[in-house]
Amino acid sequence: MKKWLFVLLLAGVLACSENELQEPVFHADTNPEKLSDWGQVVSTNEQLVLARDVTPYDLNTPLFSDYAHKLRTVWLPAGTSAEYREDEVFEFPVGTVITKTFYYNVDGQQNSKQVLKTLALEGLPDNALPLQNVRLIETRILARRKDGWVALPYVWNQDQTEAILKRAGDIKRLTLVAADSETEFAYLVPDTNQCAGCHATNNTTRKIQPIGPKARHLNRDFAYSNGSENQLVRWQNVSILKDAPAPLLAGKNAVWTDERESLEARTRAYLDANCSHCHNKVGPADTSGLHLEPSDPIGPNFGICKLPIAAGTGTGGRQFGIVPGDPDQSIFSYRVESDNPAEMMPELGRALVHTEGAALIRKWIAQLEGSCGASL
Amino acid sequence: MIFRMSVIAVAGMLLVTACGKQAETEATLSEAETSVADTIRTKFLDAKPGDIIDIPEGTYFFERSLSLTVDNVTIRGAGMNETILSFKNQVAGAEGMLVTASDFTIENLAIEDTKGDALKINEGSNITIRGVRTEWTGGPKTSNGAYGMYPVQCTNVLIEDSVAIAASDAGIYVGQSKNVIVRRNRAEYNVAGIEIENTIGADVYENFATNNTGGILVFNMPNLPQPGYGTRVYNNDVFENNTKNFGHPGTPVASVPAGSGIVVNSNDQVEIFQNRIMDNKTANVIIASVYSAGFEGLQTQGDFDPYPEGIFIYGNEFSGGGNAPDGLDLKALKTLMFGLNGSLPDVLWDGFVNEEKLVDGQLVGEDRICIDNGTAGIVNVDGPNDNKNPSTDMSAHECTLAKLPAVELAGL
Numbered sequence: 187m188k189k190w191l192f193v194l195l196l197a198g199v200l201a202c203s204e205n206e207l208q209e210p211v212f213h214a215d216t217n218p219e220k221l222s223d224w225g226q227v228v229s230t231n232e233q234l235v236l237a238r239d240v241t242p243y244d245l246n247t248p249l250f251s252d253y254a255h256k257l258r259t260v261w262l263p264a265g266t267s268a269e270y271r272e273d274e275v276f277e278f279p280v281g282t283v284i285t286k287t288f289y290y291n292v293d294g295q296q297n298s299k300q301v302l303k304t305l306a307l308e309g310l311p312d313n314a315l316p317l318q319n320v321r322l323i324e325t326r327i328l329a330r331r332k333d334g335w336v337a338l339p340y341v342w343n344q345d346q347t348e349a350i351l352k353r354a355g356d357i358k359r360l361t362l363v364a365a366d367s368e369t370e371f372a373y374l375v376p377d378t379n380q381c382a383g384c385h386a387t388n389n390t391t392r393k394i395q396p397i398g399p400k401a402r403h404l405n406r407d408f409a410y411s412n413g414s415e416n417q418l419v420r421w422q423n424v425s426i427l428k429d430a431p432a433p434l435l436a437g438k439n440a441v442w443t444d445e446r447e448s449l450e451a452r453t454r455a456y457l458d459a460n461c462s463h464c465h466n467k468v469g470p471a472d473t474s475g476l477h478l479e480p481s482d483p484i485g486p487n488f489g490i491c492k493l494p495i496a497a498g499t500g501t502g503g504r505q506f507g508i509v510p511g512d513p514d515q516s517i518f519s520y521r522v523e524s525d526n527p528a529e530m531m532p533e534l535g536r537a538l539v540h541t542e543g544a545a546l547i548r549k550w551i552a553q554l555e556g557s558c559g560a561s562l
Numbered sequence: 563m564i565f566r567m568s569v570i571a572v573a574g575m576l577l578v579t580a581c582g583k584q585a586e587t588e589a590t591l592s593e594a595e596t597s598v599a600d601t602i603r604t605k606f607l608d609a610k611p612g613d614i615i616d617i618p619e620g621t622y623f624f625e626r627s628l629s630l631t632v633d634n635v636t637i638r639g640a641g642m643n644e645t646i647l648s649f650k651n652q653v654a655g656a657e658g659m660l661v662t663a664s665d666f667t668i669e670n671l672a673i674e675d676t677k678g679d680a681l682k683i684n685e686g687s688n689i690t691i692r693g694v695r696t697e698w699t700g701g702p703k704t705s706n707g708a709y710g711m712y713p714v715q716c717t718n719v720l721i722e723d724s725v726a727i728a729a730s731d732a733g734i735y736v737g738q739s740k741n742v743i744v745r746r747n748r749a750e751y752n753v754a755g756i757e758i759e760n761t762i763g764a765d766v767y768e769n770f771a772t773n774n775t776g777g778i779l780v781f782n783m784p785n786l787p788q789p790g791y792g793t794r795v796y797n798n799d800v801f802e803n804n805t806k807n808f809g810h811p812g813t814p815v816a817s818v819p820a821g822s823g824i825v826v827n828s829n830d831q832v833e834i835f836q837n838r839i840m841d842n843k844t845a846n847v848i849i850a851s852v853y854s855a856g857f858e859g860l861q862t863q864g865d866f867d868p869y870p871e872g873i874f875i876y877g878n879e880f881s882g883g884g885n886a887p888d889g890l891d892l893k894a895l896k897t898l899m900f901g902l903n904g905s906l907p908d909v910l911w912d913g914f915v916n917e918e919k920l921v922d923g924q925l926v927g928e929d930r931i932c933i934d935n936g937t938a939g940i941v942n943v944d945g946p947n948d949n950k951n952p953s954t955d956m957s958a959h960e961c962t963l964a965k966l967p968a969v970e971l972a973g974l
Contacts, residue, residue: 353604353607354600354603354604354607355603355626357625357626357653357654372625372653372654374626374653374654377603377607377626377629378607379606379607379629379630379631380626380627380629380655382629382631382662383629383660386631386662389662389684389685389715390685392631392662470662470684470685472715472787473684473714473715473737473738473786475785475786475787476785486784486785487785492785493783493784493785493814493852494812494813494814495737495783495785495786495814496708496709496712496714496731496735496737497708497810497812497813498678498679498707498708498709498730498731498810498813499678499704499705499707499708499730499810500708500810501810501811501812501813502810502812503810503811503812504811504812505811505812506812517812526677527652527653527654527655527656527677527678528656528676528677528678528707528708529678530656533655533656533678534654534655534656537653537654
């Protein structure tokens with residue numbers, strides 16, 4: 187007991203020095219106004235520091251969010267573990283807190299509206315995100331309470347020192363600066379109901395769920411502060427997860443940018459991460475009859491020669507979801523290449539076109555064989 | 563254990579003290595959300611079952627869509643011309659208002675100029691839309707949002723006394739639902755005024771559909787979990803639906819010719835009676851298959867039935883119409899069969915039938931297309947053979963079918 191006290195006091199004394207560690211907190215029934223009240227990730231001394239036992243993670247192929255980078259973390263109360271699930275999201279215990287911090291690199295001023303299009307960081311070797319030349323936008327919390335998950339958006343202040351709960355969401359007007367272009371866009375912080383727009387992946391039960399922590403998304407190495415390790419192995423070792431099989435026996439999505447993987451695997455991984463939370467057999471987009479989970483066969487219900495149902499403007503004047511060999515005649519390409527809210531896919535969570543993702547879909551459609559046999 | 567917790571608390575306090583700078587700085591983002599739009603949005607977020615969200619007279623502007631996820635909520639304005647939710651500044655969201663909840667009522671307000679759909683209700687039971695106006699105020703434009711009022715995968719739906727204007731797809735669109743009443747609404751300047759799609763059991767009556775491309779549509783689309791059947795369209799006024807089709811090529815409604823009164827496409831058990839259907843220039847009634855719009859090579863789920871069957875047309879008051887059909891094929895056909903100044907009959911059928919069901923070359927029994935409507939005639943345009951042998955032979959259509967039961971909405 188004495189040793190405990192000593193360590194904790196020492197941590198207190200060292201606060202605001204290099205490597206303090208906060209204690210994560212689970213709020214069982216209140217929604218604190220400040221992100222720091224959750225303790226999970228804390229901005230201090232130009233760093234976003236992970237609290238004690240908070241584990242960062244990454245996904246093989248993530249959802250595109252206007253080129254924002256994302257720092258994801260998970261924390262479970264001591265003595266608890268999530269149950270492994272083969273295809274679904276893991277079954278997390280009450281008390282679990284997941285965070286996702288959206289940020290951009292900037293030149294100079296942290297509150298700059300000019301944000302840079304840069305490559306994502308690999309891993310988190312210092313267990314903290316250096317905030318020099320970073321603009322933090324928002325941190326979303328998913329907390330597993332007794333009655334289910336809640337989703338809460340916190341928006342970072344100008345000084346990057348604290349994020350404040352903003353249940354009504356927000357719009358951030360930013361400019362994405364790339365090597366050869368500058369594009370103004372309206373970054374959307376979702377309101378709490380809109381969180382359910384993606385996270386209620388079953389539109390009948392409407393229970394909010396995490397989306398990322400599935401075996402196939404997590405099955406990859408991550409650069410931790412004490413070395414690189416497969417995430418499923420690490421999660422098992424630190425008791426975040428139990429009963430996980432060896433990585434080789436678990437599902438694994440392709441990394442969408444990894445050209446060593448097949449084009450189909452990369453495209454399926456991309457569609458899984460960006461579409462299947464709605465486009466699954468029980469999801470909000472089951473109304474369309476378009477199913478894009480990795481287990482769905484590539485046929486009419488995957489879009490091949492499929493008529494649109496309620497696409498409206500989203501058809502772009504095209505007749506079928508996917509016309510094999512012809513991305514220019516495929517509604518898929520039209521909708522991912524659009525930034526008009528009336529027609530773009532996904533409907534929510536981006537204001538910019540993901541040029542590289544759209545190019546991947548194009549390339550995949552272009553090499554598909556067959557035809558749809560009809561034209562207008 | 564208790565002791566350990568308190569130690570952590572003490573250590574935590576030390577941390578807070580040491581990092582005093584942290585605590586001062588939230589002010590920049592903690593201002594109260596003062597805008598009226600955010601006040602309304604917060605009511606949606608805070609809604610509890612049983613709540614009535616009253617929105618007083620006024621025009622409210624939204625940049626982002628509103629959504630409601632709680633059952634048993636009523637949203638109520640002061641009137642469809644008094645309480646206006648305007649989305650002309652919208653930058654995010656595929657609809658103006660998205661509802662994923664049951665026991666929902668929305669009444670007496672307008673939703674204007676949304677980027678996508680105006681009001682979408684995705685999977686709910688006991689849905690009432692009453693006295694709502696959805697409108698794109700710049701008139702019919704292809705850039706308008708697709709649907710005005712759009713309940714989909716809902717059970718027990720009542721849409722009444724509402725107004726839908728200038729949707730680039732359907733003004734009132736009920737999709738994949740069960741047990742639906744659409745009554746006393748006005749639909750104008752939409753591509754489709756009112757559309758019932760893949761829906762089981764719908765009564766559409768006492769509506770007023772004019773100046774749309776097509777007035778009232780009853781459609782079935784492939785690759786969906788639920789094929790529709792059992793729609794009664796009666797006692798509606800459907801006239802002068804002659805607005806040029808401004809739908810998006812590729813959407814099902816883009817194939818609807820301008821000048822269509824009531825259109826049945828690939829749906830079964832549809833009863834059309836006691837309507838006043840006038841001056842729809844292509845035809846007052848069109849019966850067609852999904853194959854009619856160049857979809858011959860369609861890949862669909864194995865059990866999709868693309869043929870309209872069990873259609874019963876009786877007791878309607880027809881006048882005018884069929885005099886200037888949309889599309890070169892129909893124009894040529896009309897001139898050839900009925901002369902320059904003639905008109906197509908009141909009912910136009912594309913002629914696609916399920917060959918496997920034919921007996922002596924005709925549909926029989928419950929699958930027939932029956933017309934018991936005085937002097938109203940039919941033209942079978944022989945779609946399967948590129949209009950080679952069109953026919954006005956009524957003999958196969960002089961029949962009646964058993965009438966469908968009325969839709970009953972318990973509790974609405």
